[in-house]
Amino acid sequence: MVLAVAGTLCLAGCSGSDGGSTPTPSPTPTPPATPTPVPSDLGSGTDVQAVGTDWLATFTDPDGTRYRARQLGGTSGWLAESSGPVEAILGYGQSNATGAGLSEPDKLGVMFPRTVVMLTSGPEWQLATPRPAAADSFVSLASIPTSGSLPGALDSFAAERAARDAGRSPAGIYQFTVSAAGQSILSFMPGRSTYQVLMENVAQAKAAAQRYGRGFEVRALIWTQGENSTAGYADDLRKLIDAVQADIMAITGQTRPPEFMIRQTAGATAKGPATEAAQAQWTVARERLGHGVTLIGPLYQGAMSDQHHYTTESRMMFADLAALAMESVRRGEVYQPVWPLSVTRVGRMIDVRFNVRGSGLQFDRDRVPATESEGFRFEDATGVIAIASVAILGTDTVRVTLDQDPAAGGGTLSYAMVDQPLSSFSGTHGTLYSQEDGVNTVFGRLGYAVPVHPRHYAIRFEMPTD
Secondary structure (H helix, E strand, O other), X not given: OOEEEOOEEEOOOOOOOOOOOXXXXXXXXXXOOOOOOOOOOOOOOEEEEEEOOEEEEEEEOOOOOEEEEEEOOOOOOOEEOOXXXXXXXXXXXXXXXXXXXXXXXXXXXXXXXXXXEEEOOEOEXXXXXXXXXXXXOEEEHHHOOOHHHOXXXXXXXXXXXXXXXXXXXXXXXXXXXXXXXXXXXXXXXXXXXXXXXXXXXXXXXXXXXXXXXXXXXXXXXXXXXXXXXXXXXXXXXXXXXXXXXXXXXXXHOOOOOOEEEEEEOOOOOOOOHHHHHHHHHHHHHHHOEOOOEEEEEEOOOOOEOXXXXXXXXXXXHHHHHHHHHHHHHHOOOOOOOOOEEEEXXXXXXXXXXXXXXXXXXXXXXXXXXXXXXXXXXXXXXXXXXXXXXXXXXXXXXXXXXXXXXXXXXXXXXXXXXXXXXXXXXXXXOOOEEEEOOOOOOOOOOXXXXXXOOOEEEOOOEEXXXX
């Protein structure tokens, strides 16, 4: 007979009141061990410490820099620890502000993978693409395979290198760029979708920084726009600068306005919209010199990968100069590019004195192709007057000698406003620059095909001579 008792099968001879043996109870199953959580993307990190749900670890970069970094629980990115704010470098403008039109492979890869970051929603947004998703944590730019070719990433990498060269410990640089290809400045004004996305991103980045126990401040906004210009560009630029600085300060609470840094636009042809924008950019930068606006320099010295966009090496050159300008502003200096300070004419001779950064003026003989009259042009009421010679006097003056006397009342001298179409360079360019011999470029020292020392090319301009 089989008897079931309390769910246990009992056969004849099993234990009971008749004094049989007592059965051995079944062992209680041991629950599986809970895996110990570990941080993501630890790599070579050491001294790992759990702080609540967060992780702290020590990292050593290839340059020997050591720093602590934090990873929020449930996220995959790291942010360098610091008592100071996370500093943002924002990009804004046409397609050359972002990776739009990029036709080259990534030649650099990622520098500073745990100290240059973006939100998890990405490093840039281009008009006519889906708006970026909301995000509340940071991740390295290393998560973007092409980051080594993105202008904003190169700007941030160069800025981080410059900061380390200046002896500052890593504190985290945040990068984000908004662009709209082929659009006029009106498409970037308050109320437009580009502007809304920019400000939304600033608010999200501030909130993310607070999750790491950090403040947030926009150090600089780099403006790359002007190929598609409109009448009244200077007035529109002034309005945009005022709005951007005020709105960012209202969001972040910073007391110092973000530096509005202008890359002077190049142009395919003279007397076109880009030429008018270039002159307006110089005008506004002079007006607000030392008051939150910096003209970094021109773009015409950069070789182009197609009709509109620059090569990766050109973007590296631009990034090196932006980093120098940002460091100069941080030190409390008033940064001025190589631009004209005065123009004087005596008969056929016109002397232009320039602000000079570095060792003194010289003409480019190894990068920008040979250029008629080094890029200078003179025009009076009778038309264009040929230039007999262009020479450098001392370290800061260029003498332009005309081949005949100009009409009474003088005329206008211009530089890098001349049509010289070339397949690999802007149609309006010149060869004048000054080099900082005592400084090594970030990307030149890494072996890329860029100048070893920073070259500050003269800005594009036109000025009356009388």
